[in-house]
Amino acid sequence: MDDPLVLAALFVGTAALYSSVGHAGASGYLALMGLAGLPQAVMKPTALVLNLVVASIVTIRFGLAGLIAWRRLIPFLLGSVPLAFAGGAISLPGSLYRILVGIVLLLAAARLARTADTAAAEAGGADGGDPSPTPTPPSAPLPVAIAVGAGVGLLAGLTGTGGGIFLTPILLFTGWATTRMAAGMSAAFILANSAAGLAGNLVSLRSVPPQIPLWAGAVVVGALIGSSLGTRRLGTPALRRLLAIVLLVAGLKLVFLP
Numbered sequence: 001m002d003d004p005l006v007l008a009a010l011f012v013g014t015a016a017l018y019s020s021v022g023h024a025g026a027s028g029y030l031a032l033m034g035l036a037g038l039p040q041a042v043m044k045p046t047a048l049v050l051n052l053v054v055a056s057i058v059t060i061r062f063g064l065a066g067l068i069a070w071r072r073l074i075p076f077l078l079g080s081v082p083l084a085f086a087g088g089a090i091s092l093p094g095s096l097y098r099i100l101v102g103i104v105l106l107l108a109a110a111r112l113a114r115t116a117d118t119a120a121a122e123a124g125g126a127d128g129g130d131p132s133p134t135p136t137p138p139s140a141p142l143p144v145a146i147a148v149g150a151g152v153g154l155l156a157g158l159t160g161t162g163g164g165i166f167l168t169p170i171l172l173f174t175g176w177a178t179t180r181m182a183a184g185m186s187a188a189f190i191l192a193n194s195a196a197g198l199a200g201n202l203v204s205l206r207s208v209p210p211q212i213p214l215w216a217g218a219v220v221v222g223a224l225i226g227s228s229l230g231t232r233r234l235g236t237p238a239l240r241r242l243l244a245i246v247l248l249v250a251g252l253k254l255v256f257l258p
Helices: 004-019 026-036 040-064 070-089 094-116 119-123 142-159 164-174 179-199 202-207 212-230 237-256
Strands: none
Touching: 004 026, 004 040, 004 212, 026 040, 026 094, 026 237, 040 094, 040 179, 040 202, 040 212, 070 142, 070 179, 094 142, 094 164, 094 237, 142 164, 142 179, 164 179, 179 202
């Protein structure tokens, strides 16, 4: 599992699945690195670098497809970017970081497991549209959007994720976005927070392993595949269940094992 080539192959699949739903895969990369036993100093900056690579591709692809509602997204970014920067500058004690990341992975696993059976319905069919015409959803109130963005941004910066795994369900639960709109908004949200998190602690890049060019190339391949599928349909139920299991195992390991 600690073989760089094995991790690269797993990163391809992770990036493909996550990018198909507008995400960049940080929780998946953290899960795999946690299972491989990589140290905290390596996990956080590596996840953010890979996130930046994938989120850039996904944002461009989803943007060109007209799936990013920029006016709805900006208030969330106003709150998230400064806090992601601040969170990135904070280096948590190793035990606390492992527990916090483990909780994030468990929440991500629950999210994927809950949506596995509805993935096909969320995709809106093969034509890429919503299952049926729906009214334009209301925008989030400005103060609420800023506050939500701030909370998610801080968590993203602390853990080395982009925050999309939290923003997407919030947008859907509140009815502030359709499924495909939420995917597009999450892609740009993740890109901005990943960049801010890294900027908050540029010195952490010294801990990025020498295998990063290999892994970056791997996630580029995955992102190109996944984002191409994601502009037409969302991730399949079987893949979501499989990834949920990986996140569950990794989360339990980080929380309960030394």
